[in-house]
Amino acid sequence: MSLPPDTVSFLNIIICYQNWLQKVMLLVSSISAHEADEIRVLQDLCEDCKTTCGETRQAINNSMNVAQNLSQCDDETVHFLQKNYSKIMEVLGCIIRIFPNTFSTIDNVLPISREIWVMQKSDDWWQSNVCDSWNEIQWFQNFRMTKDVFTKLVETLTPHLKRKDTCMRKAISVEKRLAITLLKLATTDGYRSVAARFGVGVSTVCNIVIEVCKTINDILLPKVIQFHDLSEIVNGFQMLGFPQCMGAINGSHIRIIAPAVNKESYVCRKGYHSIVLQAIVDANGLFTDVFAGFHGGAHNSAVMHASPFFKKKNSGNFFSNPILEINGMNVSPVIIADPAYTCLPWLMKPYPRNQLNADTERFNNILTRARQVVERSFGRLKSRWRSLGGIIEMQPERVAELAVTACVLHNVCETGGDALSWPAQICNDQELADVVVPGAGQIPTAVKNRGNAVRTAYCNFFKELHTEPCA
Structure with a gap:
């Protein structure tokens, strides 16, 4: 079975982090019973993680021969890795927050520097084709309004929709947020199709459409x-x-x-x-x-x-x-x-x-x-x-x-x-x-x-x- 690119990227990250998984397992095992009693919010997660880390590592070892050829992998293994990867990240975050003196930064725990937070996607269609190349006719045919009206809408909504860049990722511009919403309204395309065009995630499109619609109704409806x-x-x-x-x-x-x-x-x-x-x-x-x-x-x-x-x-x-x-x-x-x-x-x-x-x-x-x-x-x-x-x-x-x-x-x-x-x-x-x-x-x-x-x-x-x- 052929794997989608996002799954291949995920498996590559998991394989690179085997040493990191081992450190998490040892770290959780070292927490004393007294500490676990005092830290109720971590207790259940620690018990889960002791088992999870071991099972996850064993699953990786068992599937290394499959991972060497990422063109084939069974759905059950992929699902198992994805599920437990999220749980381990949750536990790791709790540990770092509760023991700030021991683990002042994530670098103390992660032996490998993490270069990306999410899989990189291309927004060439939006940036190169739409913003730089489309004429008025193309703009109207796709977004159902003139570029001048679009610009007026952006100016009106910017104070309410603009988001700040973070250390993890660059914020999606108001222009792009509005364009995503307009394209979803103007076509019968599904969320996945719209997401692929703009180079964002499916859940991102869902959240943007909901947020922009609510803002338009709150601000412009009256x-x-x-x-x-x-x-x-x-x-x-x-x-x-x-x-x-x-x-x-x-x-x-x-x-x-x-x-x-x-x-x-x-x-x-x-x-x-x-x-x-x-x-x-x-x-x-x-x-x-x-x-x-x-x-x-x-x-x-x-x-x-x-x-x-x-x-x-x-x-x-x-x-x-x-x-x-x-x-x-x-x-x-x-x-x-x-x-x-x-x-x-x-x-x-x-x-x-x-x-x-x-x-x-x-x-x-x-x-x-x-x-x-x-x-x-x-x-x-x-x-x-x-x-x-x-x-x-x-x-x-x-x-x-x-x-x-x-x-x-x-x-x-x-x-x-x-x-x-x-x-x-x-x-x-x-x-x-x-x-x-x-x-x-x-x-x-x-x-x-x-x-x-x-x-x-x-x-x-x-x-x-x-x-x-x-x-």
């Missing part, structure tokens, strides 16, 4: 995803034919692997496991509110009722102005939605089929045309960040964070980076915590009646505005 200019948003939907509208809402399913717990609840109506990404967009297709992570088996209405946006609107203080009189009724800015949602004073949905006539069908057509902007936004989102169209092999909460990050980056890209300079929208979480909202299917009758009355006012308004017969 300023990039918001109702930036309500009057401009309302005017945008006025141009689409629906007045006094502040957004279009819908949900999209993000495929995941089956979670270990409560996996049945994540099966959506299409038969696969997913989480729901709920989003509200403006007339230009920018996300103004996102909520992700609800299990895929939930109804759209249930997802909305669980979202912070529903709490904000239900409190009555979230964008309740300006008021516009529509066919004799005072109407606050509304959200438009598909038939899966509940008709509310601030949420308009199409009339059901059993209530269709010329006037109500006209209302449905106008609402549907204006609402298509949210469908197009989801289409652009998943076309730009193609990982959202495949199965994401993360825990549901991580997938939710990744989806929100994709929405943030969508707005950054769509505005050419201008969204990075928007002032952050401050939300009082304590006020939201005190808001009591009805569950899905528990909306008071008076509220439903008010919602139907607002819809009727819109219907009559469109009837007067459009005198031609319904198409």
Whole structure:
């Protein structure tokens, strides 16, 4: 069986350190019972290490003939060596920390100077090809944004993502961290493929993606995803034919692997496991509110009722102005939605089929045309960040964070980076915590009646505005 390069490197290190392993075994054996009693944290490790060191050395001696030809080795031997190598390193660290006078430096124990901490990997693809050679078209095709927008993102995130070099290794730059995350989002490539391109470990890619997504959501989400200019948003939907509208809402399913717990609840109506990404967009297709992570088996209405946006609107203080009189009724800015949602004073949905006539069908057509902007936004989102169209092999909460990050980056890209300079929208979480909202299917009758009355006012308004017969 052919060994991968990292295993060959590991076996070479183990073989070179036979004398070092012997010293560790003798060192642990020399610890007195009295010392072991006083040092509880080391006691169990010492007993394990006495056996481990002997077994490890014996295994090395027995497999020397195999190690001479590193092209073949059985998986069991490799696994055994790797497992015990880590344990010995742990014990050695404990000994050096607890007996600093005897072993002031690791050089007192290690007879051979260790030149590397990890296997060296090449980052030629990133450094030579990407940074030095790629033009704007190549940059956009791979990272789904212009180099100028990428640079703006790096400048914004540097204070939060920059790491210091250590004596063990050089820190990965913010540019490289962001590029790793963007490539993972922009493709359906696995972690191993991304790691190979950038010359880093698989676990490093996992940690970087999680860290960068969390930072983007913590720092950029409040300023990039918001109702930036309500009057401009309302005017945008006025141009689409629906007045006094502040957004279009819908949900999209993000495929995941089956979670270990409560996996049945994540099966959506299409038969696969997913989480729901709920989003509200403006007339230009920018996300103004996102909520992700609800299990895929939930109804759209249930997802909305669980979202912070529903709490904000239900409190009555979230964008309740300006008021516009529509066919004799005072109407606050509304959200438009598909038939899966509940008709509310601030949420308009199409009339059901059993209530269709010329006037109500006209209302449905106008609402549907204006609402298509949210469908197009989801289409652009998943076309730009193609990982959202495949199965994401993360825990549901991580997938939710990744989806929100994709929405943030969508707005950054769509505005050419201008969204990075928007002032952050401050939300009082304590006020939201005190808001009591009805569950899905528990909306008071008076509220439903008010919602139907607002819809009727819109219907009559469109009837007067459009005198031609319904198409």
